[in-house]
Amino acid sequence: NAPLKRFTQWSELEESDLSIAENRLGYIKYSWNVLGENEIEESRYSDLNPDKAAAVNDLGMTSDQWDCWVNHYNAYLWLDLKTMGISTHLQALGWTQSMWE
Numbered sequence: 515n516a517p518l519k520r521f522t523q524w525s526e527l528e529e530s531d532l533s534i535a536e537n538r539l540g541y542i543k544y545s546w547n548v549l550g551e552n553e554i555e556e557s558r559y560s561d562l563n564p565d566k567a568a569a570v571n572d573l574g575m576t577s578d579q580w581d582c583w584v585n586h587y588n589a590y591l592w593l594d595l596k597t598m599g600i601s602t603h604l605q606a607l608g609w610t611q612s613m614w615e
Contacts, residue, residue: 517575517583523547531573538569549584558589591615 519531524543527535535541545552559567559577570580581587587595592611595601604614 515579517573517579519573520575520579520584534569534572538572539566555584556589558585558587561589 519527522531524532524535524541524546527546535546539552539554541552549555554562554566559570559580562570562580567577570577575584581590587600590598590600592601592614595604595614601609601611
């Protein structure tokens with residue numbers, strides 16, 4: 515399931531969620547509204563420090579949601595994706611190991 519708060523426009527977030535996004539994860543309006551514009555999105559969930567991971571959780575996201583919907587598995591090697599059983603789905607979309615890496 516998609517993390518609905520992450521796809522909510524900045525201006526429509528509740529004040530508590532704005533505070534988490536801005537003060538704990540480093541988002542501003544632009545980087546929140548445009549996926550891929552915050553450096554933190556380059557990290558897989560397991561590489562986030564405990565405070566950042568807790569902030570992600572406080573926004574209602576799980577580690578799987580972060581890795582899929584926010585990081586888009588970009589921080590993973592093909593071998594990782596294969597081990598996780600995700601490479602098959604990417605291959606169905608036309609991805610190959612050489613394209614991914």
